[in-house]
Amino acid sequence: xxxxxxxxxxxxxxxxxxxxxxxxxxxxxxxxxxxxxxxxxxxxxxxxxxxxxxxxxxxxxxxxxxxxxxxxxxxxxxxxxxxxxxxxxxxxxxxxxxxxxxxxxxxxxxxxxxxxxxxxxxxxxxxxxxxxxxxxxxxxxxxxxxxxxxxxxxxxxxxxxxxxxxxxxxxxxxxxxxxxxxxxxxxxxxxxxxxxxxxxxxxxxxxxxxxxxxxxxxxxxxxxxxxxxxxxxxxxxxxxxxxxxxxxxxxxxxxxxxxxxxxxxxxxxxxxxxxxxxxxxxxxxxxxxxxxxxxxxxxxxxxxxxxxxxxxxxxxxxxxxxxxxxxxxxxxxxxxxxxxxxxxxxxxxxxxxxxxxxxxxxxxxxxxxxxxxxxxxxxxxxxxxxxxxxxxxxxxxxxxxxxxxxxxxxxxxxxxxxxxxxxxxxxxxxxxxxxxxxxxxxxxxxxxxxxxxxxxxxxxxxxxxxxxxxxxxxxxxxxxxxxxxxxxxxxxxxxxxxxxxxxxxxxxxxxxxxxxxxxxxxxxxxxxxxxxxxxxxxxxxxxxxxxxxxxxxxxxxxxxxxxxxxxxxxxxxxxxxxxxxxxxxxxxxxxx
Ligand SMILES: Nc1nc2c(c(=O)[nH]1)N[C@H]1C(S)=C(S)[C@@H](COP(=O)(O)OP(=O)(O)OC[C@H]3O[C@@H](n4cnc5c(=O)[nH]c(N)nc54)[C@H](O)[C@@H]3O)O[C@H]1N2
Ligand SMILES: Nc1nc2c(c(=O)[nH]1)N[C@H]1C(S)=C(S)[C@@H](COP(=O)(O)OP(=O)(O)OC[C@H]3O[C@@H](n4cnc5c(=O)[nH]c(N)nc54)[C@H](O)[C@@H]3O)O[C@H]1N2
Ligand SMILES: [Mo]
Numbered sequence: 001x002x003x004x005x006x007x008x009x010x011x012x013x014x015x016x017x018x019x020x021x022x023x024x025x026x027x028x029x030x031x032x033x034x035x036x037x038x039x040x041x042x043x044x045x046x047x048x049x050x051x052x053x054x055x056x057x058x059x060x061x062x063x064x065x066x067x068x069x070x071x072x073x074x075x076x077x078x079x080x081x082x083x084x085x086x087x088x089x090x091x092x093x094x095x096x097x098x099x100x101x102x103x104x105x106x107x108x109x110x111x112x113x114x115x116x117x118x119x120x121x122x123x124x125x126x127x128x129x130x131x132x133x134x135x136x137x138x139x140x141x142x143x144x145x146x147x148x149x150x151x152x153x154x155x156x157x158x159x160x161x162x163x164x165x166x167x168x169x170x171x172x173x174x175x176x177x178x179x180x181x182x183x184x185x186x187x188x189x190x191x192x193x194x195x196x197x198x199x200x201x202x203x204x205x206x207x208x209x210x211x212x213x214x215x216x217x218x219x220x221x222x223x224x225x226x227x228x229x230x231x232x233x234x235x236x237x238x239x240x241x242x243x244x245x246x247x248x249x250x251x252x253x254x255x256x257x258x259x260x261x262x263x264x265x266x267x268x269x270x271x272x273x274x275x276x277x278x279x280x281x282x283x284x285x286x287x288x289x290x291x292x293x294x295x296x297x298x299x300x301x302x303x304x305x306x307x308x309x310x311x312x313x314x315x316x317x318x319x320x321x322x323x324x325x326x327x328x329x330x331x332x333x334x335x336x337x338x339x340x341x342x343x344x345x346x347x348x349x350x351x352x353x354x355x356x357x358x359x360x361x362x363x364x365x366x367x368x369x370x371x372x373x374x375x376x377x378x379x380x381x382x383x384x385x386x387x388x389x390x391x392x393x394x395x396x397x398x399x400x401x402x403x404x405x406x407x408x409x410x411x412x413x414x415x416x417x418x419x420x421x422x423x424x425x426x427x428x429x430x431x432x433x434x435x436x437x438x439x440x441x442x443x444x445x446x447x448x449x450x451x452x453x454x455x456x457x458x459x460x461x462x463x464x465x466x467x468x469x470x471x472x473x474x475x476x477x478x479x480x481x482x483x484x485x486x487x488x489x490x491x492x493x494x495x496x497x498x499x500x501x502x503x504x505x506x507x508x509x510x511x512x513x514x515x516x517x518x519x520x521x522x523x524x525x526x527x528x529x530x531x532x533x534x535x536x537x538x539x540x541x542x543x544x545x546x547x548x549x550x551x552x553x554x555x556x557x558x559x560x561x562x563x564x565x566x567x568x569x570x571x572x573x574x575x576x577x578x579x580x581x582x583x584x585x586x587x588x589x590x591x592x
Contacts, residue, residue, distance in 0.1 A: 004031035004285045004294045007245035008301025008377075009234035012352025012364070014400035015377040016236070016243035017251065018392075019300055022381055023279075025271050026388045030256050030279030031294070034245040035302055036237050037282040038309075042204030042568030043194070043230040044241070049205075049567075050212045050454055051221075051228070052446035054253060055238060058191065058227025059358035059425070059437045060086055065225030068096040068187035072211070073122070073197020077106035078479040080231050083193070083357075096183050100125070101197060102474070103546060104539035113180050119472055119544070120461040120575050121170040123203060125177070126210035127456065128166035131158045132181035133217060139185065140219030147443060147450055148216050154453035169458070185218045189225030196476060199230070200574040205567040206456035213453050221451070222441035232357035235347070239355030242410060247279030252408045268406050270391070281569040283309065283562055289317035296323040298384075300377065301344075305333035306484035306549065309571040310527045311557035327380060332486045333552055344377045345370035352378070352397045353419055355426075360435070361414055362423040461575040462563035465543070469525060469577035472544045473559055476574075481550035489550065501551030504537040505580070506544070513582055520583035523547065525576045528558035531583045545580055 007019040016034075023032040036044070044054035051057065060083040063069055069090060076084035084107065091097045091110035099111040102119040117125050133139050134155050144151050163174035184190050192215055198207040212228060220226040232238050244251035254261040257276050266273055280288055286308060288294040297318075308314035318324060318337035326338040329346045349370040355361050370376070378397055385392040394400055398416040405411045413428040425435025443449030465472060480498035481488040488494045503521065505513075515521055517536040522529060523545060532547065532554040540546050549556035561576045 002293075002295045003027050003297065004280060004288070005298045006282065006285075006300065006302045006304065007032060007034040007240060009035050009237035009240040009245075010301045010347070011236065011240070011377050012350065012354055012397065013236065013239040013243050013361075013404070014352050014397040015300075015381065016240040016245050017400060017404050018378055018381045018385075018394075020244040020251075021269065022385050022388075022390075023298075024274045025269050026385060026390055029275040030247045030277065031285065032245060032279060033247050033282045033285065034240055035234060035282075035307065036241050036246065037569060038200075038307060038571065038573070039196070039233050039237060040199050040230050041570040042199045042201075042565045043208045045205045045568040046208035046212055046454070047228070047230070048253065050209065050452045051440065052444045052451070053439070054241065055359050056227065056229040056357065057221055057439050058229060059360075060193065060229055060231070061358070062225055062227055062437060063087060063090045063095070063191055066090065066095060066187075066189045066191045067225070068098065068184055068190040070098045070100065070184065070190070070192045071107060072100040072192070072194045073199075073207075074193060074195025074231055075101070075103070075105040075107070075476065076193075076195075076231065079195070079233075079477050083231060096187070098180055098184065102541065102544070113176065113183070115172050115176065115180065116541075118169070118171040119474060120201065121458075122198060122201075122207040123210055123456050123458050124161070124166045125170040125172060126207075126214060127158060127161035127458070128163045128170070128174075128177045129181045129184070130210070130214055130217065131161045132163060132178050133185045134158050136182070138182065139217040143219030144217060148453060149448075149450045150453040151217075154213060154217075154455055157455035184214070187220075189223060190215075190218060190220040191225065191227050191229060192220070193229045193231055195231050196233075197574060199568070200570055200572065202462045202563050202565050202572045203456075203459040204565045204570050206459065209454045209456045212451070216451050216453060222438060224438060227438060229357075235356070236354040238357060238359065239353070239361070242355060242408070243404065247281055250407070251404060252410050254407075264407055268403060283564060283569065283571055286314045286317040289320055295321060297321055298325045298327070299334060300327045300381070301329075303328075303332045303334045303484040303486050305337065306486070306552065306555060306557065309557055309560040309562040309573060311555055311560075312528055313562065327377065328486075329374070330486050330490060333484070342380050343372065343374040344380060345374045349374070350376045353401060358425060358437070360423050360425045361411075361419060363419040462572050463526070463561055463575070463577045465577045469579050470543070471578050471580055473523065473525060473576040473578040474544060474546045474574055475549050475556045475560060476546065478548045478550070481548065483550065485550035485552065501532045501554035502535050503532045503545050503547045504535045504540050506538060506540050506542045507536040509542050509580075510534060510536050513580060515582050522581050522583045523559060523578050524581075525559040525561070525578045527560065530554040530556070530558055545578065
């Protein structure tokens, strides 16, 4: 195989479906992936393994019916403002909110328990909490007996993770771990929300396994006000994943290795078989380019020249390609490497459906015409398929949606005509059912309907601080910018509000470095160096620096570690060893 494709979580369900179909039908293999690999891939791996489905078990609105909720490794006030409104309301009416994050995130102000623990120690902390639940017999015996498997092994595994032993590792006192365990386990209804702080580690799948086990042992799944909710990121990352933009799965997470699954699709496509082997993932594709195993790429609505870990390595790969097609709404850093750039239309300029974090399918319609020669993504992909000799004749996204339904049971009872009138949540049990906000009340889509406890061991981050690189680099987001800045740095108001690349450090750290807030620092890791303006923020611990990845002039991903979680294949964006020094003074340019 010589070709690979990155699809987009910013495009519609129909466009995602067509993109994976193009790679599979047109090139005969499964080298198609998208930003979910950098996002919730590890959460999805753990959810599929242990509850049999990768989507949320309850909508975030269900917090209205909860009395306790954990928000871990997420900064919803900046990154999920709509969900954050529900979380704040919940706290205001007396709900117990437990916020766990190595940084003092904004939601902390609303929390009953604030656990500002050591980064990378989630498994230690969560196992200690579960240890208390076992020791104090706070678990839900009836639920465990009725709906789960592997409990005895889990119980035995947890025995050594006492709060006293884990406290020095995670930096949270044993008494606090006990109090959190009691509050969560004894609540009538509890929910767990999580974000990138859980998923973007080499032990991201283990982190998620712990959260799933915690919900299962307390019976906080499948009832009103209970559930597991990995907060999704891109507007359509749920839909793009469901539509099969994944190298191991066809639409609805049906494995590519399964002959019956492949033939169900090729029957609809009217074509021959394609590879029964899993394709390469995002970071693996970049490596394969360096090894000359991939020579051409089609990149739709992604900006890997900014968003991939160890981005100089990724940029070298893009430069090495014999042929690169980039289809985007802007001229991105990735487009700089392209042989062909296909200008496409943005969300308000096109027709299509999307599926949000709540599994809610919604239709979008054009509000404005696309500029210049820009065209809808599905039209461009369809034209490319025809030039490849495929017999594609779509004239409207509704035809694509109808085709998707043939092999996607998640869309049962959901039709284009319904969506034209109203949004529908899947699963929808009848043509009238608006959809189920909570799933798995009567069992799980696994063998014998049981969910599984998978014990997780403590694994250190791939790179730990040492004498050369003594500090910890965390990367993530800030309110004003979206990811790689390709859109928001072109938005006049947002760029005005946050125009300059910035890193946050504890004020004590800045004093120790002799750097005044607003001055420039230099951050180095084993991958590279950036210079960036420093801000003081007590939310960050003294041995940490936080860098958002939106700024091309100080790209955080020049620094990040590409080591992968073995199950989810997600890189460790959330932990690198780094060295921070004052930036050497710039040459004074004689402007006069
Ligand atoms: N404004 C804005 N909103 C966005 C986006 C954007 O770019 N800008 N992107 C969207 C997308 S695609 C996504 S995926 C979401 C992401 O939304 P979030 O998950 O909220 O994203 P992050 O800011 O990357 O990281 C969340 C938190 O993880 C914490 N963290 C770091 N290390 C650890 C650790 O070891 N353990 C734990 N438990 N936590 C840790 C960080 O301190 C940080 O507060 O946001 C979406 N919303
Ligand atoms: N260091 C670090 N790196 C990270 C992360 C982190 O926390 N830290 N988080 C990771 C995560 S969770 C994610 S999701 C990724 C995101 O990584 P990317 O998806 O690469 O980042 P975006 O900037 O959102 O890129 C989306 C692109 O789609 C284009 N676009 C928007 N709408 C349309 C459309 O309708 N059609 C087309 N064709 N294009 C469109 C935009 O112009 C933009 O260039 O980054 C990952 N990288
Ligand atoms: Mo994401």
